[in-house]
Amino acid sequence: xxxxxxxxxxxxxGAQGGGLVRAILADPAGGFSARALTRDVNSAKAQQLxxxxxxxxxxxxxxxxxxxxxxxGAYGAFCVTFFWGHFSPxxxxxxxxxxxxxxxxxxxxxxxxxxxxxxxxxxPLSDNRMPTLMGKYKVPHLDGKGExxxxxxxxxxPTTFLLTSFYWDNFLQSGMAxxxxxxxxLAITLPMGDKKLPxxxxxxxxxxxxxxxxxxxxFAGKIVGISGEHLTGAQMAAAFxxxxxxxxxxxxxxxxxxxxxxxPGSEDLGNMFQFKRxxxxxxxxxxxxxxxxxxxxSLQTFEQWLAQNxxxxxxxxxxxx
Ligand SMILES: NC(=O)c1ccc[n+]([C@@H]2O[C@H](COP(=O)([O-])OP(=O)(O)OC[C@H]3O[C@@H](n4cnc5c(N)ncnc54)[C@H](OP(=O)(O)O)[C@@H]3O)[C@@H](O)[C@H]2O)c1
Numbered sequence: 001x002x003x004x005x006x007x008x009x010x011x012x013x014g015a016q017g018g019g020l021v022r023a024i025l026a027d028p029a030g031g032f033s034a035r036a037l038t039r040d041v042n043s044a045k046a047q048q049l050x051x052x053x054x055x056x057x058x059x060x061x062x063x064x065x066x067x068x069x070x071x072x073g074a075y076g077a078f079c080v081t082f083f084w085g086h087f088s089p090x091x092x093x094x095x096x097x098x099x100x101x102x103x104x105x106x107x108x109x110x111x112x113x114x115x116x117x118x119x120x121x122x123x124p125l126s127d128n129r130m131p132t133l134m135g136k137y138k139v140p141h142l143d144g145k146g147e148x149x150x151x152x153x154x155x156x157x158p159t160t161f162l163l164t165s166f167y168w169d170n171f172l173q174s175g176m177a178x179x180x181x182x183x184x185x186l187a188i189t190l191p192m193g194d195k196k197l198p199x200x201x202x203x204x205x206x207x208x209x210x211x212x213x214x215x216x217x218x219f220a221g222k223i224v225g226i227s228g229e230h231l232t233g234a235q236m237a238a239a240f241x242x243x244x245x246x247x248x249x250x251x252x253x254x255x256x257x258x259x260x261x262x263x264p265g266s267e268d269l270g271n272m273f274q275f276k277r278x279x280x281x282x283x284x285x286x287x288x289x290x291x292x293x294x295x296x297x298s299l300q301t302f303e304q305w306l307a308q309n310x311x312x313x314x315x316x317x318x319x320x321x
Contacts, residue, residue, distance in 0.1 A: 005075035012036030019206020089144025096148035118146025163225035211295025225287030
């Protein structure tokens with residue numbers, strides 16, 4: 001659309017950024033257009049976004065010049081980092097710093113930075129309730145993002161700091177999906193005790209980001225948090241039971257047991273869930289569904305997400321007797 005405000009979207013072929021690109025393109029009269037950043041403009045996902053109407057450009061968050069080119073002429077940018085691609089908080093901080101610098105270089109009017117808490121403000125390294133990881137972090141994939149907030153402030157870019165939530169879409173991965181125990185019963189395993197886990201359909205993160213851009217710079221300089229619902233493990237298990245028509249239990253393990261599972265990142269995630277459990281009121285209070293719904297009226301509940309996605313769950317068939 002002529003004269004529309006361009007939003008440069010980092011991670012456009014991925015979960016968060018993809019949701020934002022689709023939200024922008026679904027609202028052609030909204031006054032915004034989507035510029036999708038990707039390392040490979042020829043990939044199937046990039047081509048699909050081009051077909052939907054996005055401008056697709058090459059950029060790598062590890063290359064400042066490529067970010068400057070990709071942000072040039074844009075009104076705003078959505079910035080996200082990819083911890084699970086490299087497992088390095090230092091790299092996330094460097095990438096966020098490059099994005100902030102590129103946004104400042106081109107005088108962008110509004111950036112949304114997809115961030116999370118620096119848990120060390122609540123659990124200092126001296127607090128032995130959870131192990132210190134990688135020498136100076138409690139929850140590396142949260143702490144690095146929280147530490148990187150100051151890069152946007154230092155660059156002087158009007159930034160909305162967007163606290164995201166656990167993607168319910170994680171349940172579509174075999175590691176997290178309801179699994180059969182030795183008794184043949186399905187269960188989800190989380191170390192949350194009886195505390196509530198804020199969760200969200202990942203597509204709604206992008207939709208919320210779009211809603212935030214549409215509100216002008218109302219939230220610039222502020223921390224805002226989003227989730228679809230806050231649910232206990234038992235409540236999620238009950239929702240799975242209803243959706244699947246077979247019993248799904250909540251396997252409540254301790255954070256120590258979760259950390260010991262031994263998959264890449266299990267210690268980081270064990271610490272993360274413990275942080276969410278031990279600081280539950282603060283963590284839930286920072287990401288209210290009411291706020292998310294105010295910027296994204298189509299925000300899904302867990303039940304709605306399940307109805308749409310239950311056929312994609314990798315559930316093993318019950319063994320025949
Ligand atoms: N899983 C959860 O529950 C959860 C919850 C909250 C926050 N998070 C955070 O979400 C972040 C990941 O976001 P996501 O889930 O949207 O990612 P994602 O779906 O894994 O998407 C990653 C996309 O980023 C692009 N990418 C990767 N490395 C890049 C680079 N060097 N330069 C430019 N683009 C690059 C890739 O696109 P191309 O290949 O096209 O370049 C890819 O499509 C993580 O840091 C994680 O900690 C996750």
